[in-house]
Amino acid sequence: MSTTTPPTTWPGPSRTAGVPVRAAVLLTALAAALGTAFVLAPGPVARSLSGGGYGSRPELQGRLSASFVDYWAAGERSFPAGLRGLVDYWSRYHLVKAVTAGLLLAVLVALGVLLRKAYLRAGGLTAGRRAALASAGAAVTALALFSLAMVMANVQGTLAPFSSLMSMLPLHGPHGVPAGTLDEIRRQLAAYPDGGQSSPPVEVMVSDFGRYHAVLAVAAAVVALSAAAISAVSWRRFAVAASDRRTRRVLRSSGLFWALMAAAVAVIAVANTATTADPAPALLAFFEGGW
Structure with missing residues (x-):
């Protein structure tokens, strides 16, 4: 045998x-x-x-x-x-x-x-x-x-x-921008655009600063929408998920995390959109040492 x-x-x-x-x-x-x-x-x-x-x-x-x-x-x-x-x-x-x-x-x-x-x-x-x-x-x-x-x-x-x-x-x-130059920049930014005496460099700085924040506003909006979509998919799958507790726990955590992520990044998008619409005050804050 x-x-x-x-x-x-x-x-x-x-x-x-x-x-x-x-x-x-x-x-x-x-x-x-x-x-x-x-x-x-x-x-x-x-x-x-x-x-x-x-x-x-x-x-x-x-x-x-x-x-x-x-x-x-x-x-x-x-x-x-x-x-x-x-x-x-x-x-x-x-x-x-x-x-x-x-x-x-x-x-x-x-x-x-x-x-x-x-x-x-x-x-x-x-x-x-x-x-x-x-x-x-x-x-x-x-x-x-x-x-x-x-x-x-x-x-x-x-x-x-x-x-x-x-x-x-x-x-x-010692290697910083001279005080006289800073004072002139601050004066023009404080009056921008109503002062009517903005120099070409100030106009370029304000325009580029607006674009700087517009780029972040668009990027943040894309991320916020993507996070919201991921959250929605996670909640939808959670609603129809089987009784497996591990799967439901992961989907629930994912849905909550991405919803919070979408809300946080949406705040960034809104804040940068506001700065894009009026960039001079934020740029002035930088030259005054507050940015």
Whole structure:
């Protein structure tokens, strides 16, 4: 009488208890690489694209201060060569950061979807492993939200680089903008547009500052609508979900989270829309040291 021993089945190397380990590791490594690139790549790439760069923040601020004073003294709409080079560099710098942050966001979304599916299939796991999956999903969600904020901010800097660059303008100190120049800018902004004596540089600054906030208003509106749509889908699926408590809990949490996200980002969209309609007071607040 012979007995046949059934073959032993081992889990494949790319999946452990419902978690596609190989895909998770690959996405995590890719996210780490993109995060590193987000920090290290913009400066060198922007320098190569614009034909020049700036070694440190103090150097950039020093050149910006001098170029801005020259621009104000010239009294023309067009930027002098030094300021034009700075603006071009800054636009490319933010473009690299926006692209890198966008790629990082896509990778984190893919990783988050993978972890969510693994959590929903985690019936056979211990409570500790389920908690680890939930914690990993929460961490990835937080990183994805940060990446989304970086995409929005850097698109803003790409499309309105002059206003983004002005946020680095030193208003005080030995290398700051001279007090006389600041006083004249403040006077014209306080009277804008009713004073009738706005110089071309002030008109350019106000116009670009309005565009700076318009870009963020549009981006925030798109994000708010997208978050509201995700929330609606989550609640709809929750309403027809089966009795599985884990699935219903995830859908309920998702619906609530994205509804709150939509409301918060909608506030940002409204605030920036208001600034877009009347940018001079907000710009004046910056030059008075309150922005």
